[in-house]
Amino acid sequence: MRKQQELAIEVRGVGRVYGDGAGQVTALSNIFLNIRQNEFFTLLGPSGCGKTTLLRLIAGFDFPTDGEILLYGEDIAPLPPFKRPVNTVFQNYALFPHMTVAQNIGFGLEMLGRPKTEIATRVEEMLALVHMEAMRNRKVMQISGGQQQRVALARALAPKPKVLLLDEPLSALDYKLRKEMQVELKRVQAETGITFIFVTHDQEEALAMSDRIAVMSHGEVRQVGAPWEIYDRPAERFVADFIGETNFLAADVISVDGPRIRVRLSNGSLLDATYPVDLMPEGKVTIVIRPEHAQLATPSSTAMLTGQIEDLTYLGTDTHIRVRLPDTSLFTIRQQNNRVGPIGFSAGDAVSLNISEGAAQILKD
């Protein structure tokens, strides 16, 4: 973590346009990203947002139509994939079916022309790293999906790449295995100290694993930040909406006082909210409140918001409650089930909502 200031990858004004004339499609436009050494960096976004295209540009399977991609200061954008010290874990692993596990792992080093003894040692190291020693002589079709995933990881790490790219590597696994592999990937990253660039559309996965996240949509980067920043301080409506569940409320700006801003909600209550630094809020704004930052209470005249419970969804660890506000919009609350038994409210109850200090934030639209 000491050398985290050093940049592994710099993406400078990268764009990728397919086709020409009327049929032109812009997959990426004007992307700027700095990815630090040793970082677990995630590209997050819905399908078609350009995250995989960006990964392919870094890997060399595709070439940018604009901008440059620096790997430790050197422009790699014009290099073919086999000349880049960058390896990829593919979505469907792309293991070579005619080779054993060990041969798959050793392939990269073999192509680099390393001596046989070095390859053998490195393959053993990698097998140990992913706990696959017992499978070394199996054909890759004879092992399970989770094991294939480990082999794919070991194969990509064996040549000690400067950056490891992971293209939705967990999407083919079932829930439990996916959770296991998330921990596993974090462990491997910590042990090897290699910069990971991870592509996913799963926001939960991104929040759980990343040091920093770049949220993308429509070929643009919307926000870059630590998981908590992305979640708690979304820069704009798309980010707030895409990451987790969110309540959006219309409000009017009353006064601005340093980092705080006072707004009036549609029911007349006043609320303090924060706002992104690059925004100068005035007039009508949208504020965002996360479902877990509001609590249900019995009706009281001093409550900030009141409403009627529309429905409750019991989810084991917590309960989702949707409250119908007087202006007919729905407000979602996520309440932890920290006591055994029902939560004590039922559909149709009149309730008031308490909003946690500092939970409200104004958004760029």
Place this chain on the structure above:
Amino acid sequence: MRKRFDIRVQPGFATIAMFCFFLLYVPIFTLVVYAFNSGISIARWEGFSFRWFVAAWNNNLVIEAAIRSVQIAAIAAVIATAVATLAAIATTRTAGYRGLTFKYSFINMPLMVPEIVTAVALLILFSRIKVWTGYSGLGYLILAHTAFCIPFAYLPIRARLENMDLALERAAADLYATPFKVFRYITLPLLWPGILAGMMLSFVISLDDIVITEFVKSAGQETLPTYMLGQLRRAITPEMNAISTVFLLLSLAIVTIFFFLSRSNEKSD
């Protein structure tokens, strides 16, 4: 004991299938049986004997024709497969472009053009060349067979390439394999069953050919099928049955190998 409705059961299917098999195989069965006839007739059974196999074996014309057939088929199959492999790679490992479909049909043209037309065309062309060069060896037959074998070799190879996950080649390139090494260590080994299948298909097709061969061959260049055709002008003895039987066994052997290859093919996918 099927009690419930079953989508896989079609009434009368078994009967019709049996009838078709009967029609298909009775003539062949009869042919094989009469290869072992001890008499001179191909229609009247006189007892069991290997005499016609011995007769065929001792017939120099038959042996020469057989050797020539295998020679032509082997060389034509190898050349056709090599060309077809290159063609298949060129037409699958590329982004689609205008004219690609035209190329497909161009490669597969020999399948569409009536064989007799090709035969006559080749006869005219080759006779000119023969006059100019004075060469009249097996080259013409090999060339002609290679030409019509190419689409047969091309189809299984292309099918295999199209089913191959492009990510595999990409992964190899990602792991520092140059384009040549990607081909050498990934594409070629995975393509190998397709290549062998294409080669065997070409071999069988060439071995069996009669129309083009009949037109293109020079004097004394009988292949097994043209020799047998020639024998029809005389009285047929069970020697023909014996030759056919050996031919049949050879084809069966090749088809069996083909089957096992395509099976190992599926397993490795």
